[in-house]
Amino acid sequence: MVTVKIDGIEVQVQEDTPILKAAEKAGIWIPTMCHSELFEPYGVCRLCSVEVIRGKRTRIVTACNYPVREGLTIQTNSAKIQWIRKIIMELMLSRWPNVKVVSEMAAKLGVKESRFPSLERDEAEDACILCGRCVNVCREVVQAEILAFAHRGIKREVVLPFGDQSNKCIVCGACAHVCPTGHIKMVVEDYKGKKPEFTLGVKTPISVPTLQAVPRVPVIDTESCIYFETGGCQTCAKVCEPQAINYKMEDEIVEVEAGQVLLTTGYDLFDASKLAQYGYGRLDNVYSSLDFEAILNSTGPTGGKVVMKNGNEPRSVGILHCIGSRDVENHPYCSRVCCMYALKFAHLVHDRTDAAIYQFYIDMRAFGKGYEEFYSRLLDEGITMIRGKAAEVVERSHGINGDGSLLIRCEDTLIGKFREIPVDMVVLCNAIEPRHDIEAIRRIFSISKSPDGFFLERHPKLDPTSTMSDGIYIAGCAQGPKDIPDTVAQAGSAAARILSIIAKGEVDIDPIRAFIDEKYCAGCRMCNNLCPYSAIDFIDDKKISQINDVLCKGCGTCVAACPASAITGKGFSDAQIFAELEGLLAI
């Protein structure tokens, strides 16, 4: 530790601490422009100049990068320093008169106007002030080393390699983040297939996924984290006091032995960009239901405010039902939840904005407890209901209106007329569809799918939670589109079924089984792949196949396929079936 005296105040700091830090400790403000905690001091703006007195010698140094020594005396606000700061600010002001950070700093330091003319006067509000923060952050933090200064003197500027867009740029946005003037902007040119943080607003690569996340800890998105791109940054690790950041953590596969499994794998949202007529992914301010849910979320990208891309509140919002569902080209089934969440959207938009709200529906299906009442309430709130599936969403011609808002075209089937409704924002009620990997899951658990692509229950009315495979249960949207109350009820029922077997401690199986007669099986392995319950194993040392009695359901698939007739369905032997046929034919 060394002791230094700053403006008469003595502070004890580590040797080599920059004066700026020591002054901070002493509670003394030193103006800075190019400085950032993120990277090593750069000392280019000279605004932090201070007087260092050592014995009889006095020197002007930059506080940000001058290391302190024992017994140093520092003046941060002497007449000479004030004069230097003013000159610097006047010079900056003469070149960038309209940049907010410059004029604010000038005002703070008592500079009202510049006495200097400038050869390179830049009137822009977001002009580059050559502070170099972007260059430093790109080099030191991101380690992408894309941005650099080029040319000298008044021609000096920040450039990308060869002045062109570079594929080495990882589009992390760090430069835009540190730019004090807003000169660097992040522009999303193509929303299609991008994550919500691109389409809705900024989200950091390290975040708590949702407020309800369990455990509620932040996770790193390795796809957008700078460290996983360049090996740089690691800012989170530097600031995390308990040192909980672990970049080496990987997805783990945990094997759990279980006698029963409840599948609640959920659903995927229909990709509305497949229906180009609605403009999702192509037109600004056309949102999917999940996007809009994020917008409405108080911890979401807009903090729960209903705003358009330009930050303004919409004057009107159109909510389009049945996007991809009740549609023979996509999903013929009804997704069940959309009517009600569309009403909820309308209610929340009505609550938070003054926008006019239009609902474009085929049929209103307010089927659940309290739902019809909610629908009536919404009608009282003044929502406009238009019965007719919207045909398309187009951009209103800029020439006529100039605001680039949207136009919904549809046939209003109640008045039998074609209508065009201008709106600022469109929300699509996307269909619920089976998970993209449902086929793989189905195979793992040897269960079936119904024609709509969701898991098939054992019986649609009497047994909606279990499947044809004993011990495998299904609940929620994995079984078919359903709302939260139905999902909770189904999952509860499945849990009760599971517990009842656990409590009993043993499993009953039906007597109808297939069995392989070892005497006749030659191990041709015809049956091995067929069993929908994976009950057939090939015994390598005996070179024959064998059926697991507990897994077998007696479906008979293998019995029919066995070319040696070595497999017999108990109770359905060939002899029995032929006798039945003969009996039938004898009549």
Place this chain on the structure above:
Amino acid sequence: MAKPKLALYWASSCGGCEIAVLDIQEKILDVANAFDIVFWPVAMDFKYDDVRKMEDKSIDLCLFNGAIRNSENAELAHLLRAKSKALVAFGSCAHEGCIPALANLTTKDAILKWVYKDSPSTVSNNGAVYPQTHTKMPEGEIEIPEMWETVKSLDQVIDVDYYVPGCPPQPFQIWNVIEYILSGKPLPPKGSVLGADEKTCCDECPRERKEKKIKKFFRPYEILSNPNECLLDQGIICMGPATRSGCGALCTKANMPCRGCYGAPPNVVDQGAKMVSALSSVVDSQDPNEIDEILNQIVDPLGTFYRFSMAHSILKRVDKI
């Protein structure tokens, strides 16, 4: 003690079964020593009348090969049945119809029309001349056997005691049967299949089998098959899985698929249907059009799956004789 009497007869067949008997090589001398051969038209000069004159049940063992295709085949079958203690349906034709029974896929009229009229090698100046059962000639009326509408296996015409499958039966299996009978051990129960085993051809096949999934069917000439891998796994239709074992997997060891000559395995009612059922289970596709495409690659399904078992199959037509 008199030697047991042995009869061999050749009905509708190619004669390969007779050759197979000779293929037991020098052991044929043991057969000649052990048996008194009383009837073997292909090798020695016997007349049907000689048989007619024998006492009933005087022949101890009769090996009858060939399907029953015409009235002469049937007459001899009945005759030998009457004269024999143990009558064996010998070889695939007698066992379950074999190649001659593929004629059951068409009609007698169509066969005669082709052979005596339409086939390119038939030259006739005065229209088609069809064979007649009775023809008046200057010397008197002559009679030839009548061809049947339907080819039958031996057991569809007479009562058969035992079966020896194969096209032809393998010599070592023939010798096993003869040796067994000569040993004087108690005879197996009536209706038994002799000279064969109870599993399927796969049991004897040395090739390595995997879980079956077939995306494309090949005919043997269309593919260079891996000699160590199951032919069916490679897409070559091999009847092995639906064929009784006993031949020693002769064909698959020679890199050719099993054709199914040893007939249906013990529990199988219809060999061809079983194979169709098995193959359709392992076609590797979920798309109906693709499945059709894959199945269309099978050339001549009936001739492939029922090559040897047509007469015994459950595919039947209304019988006409």
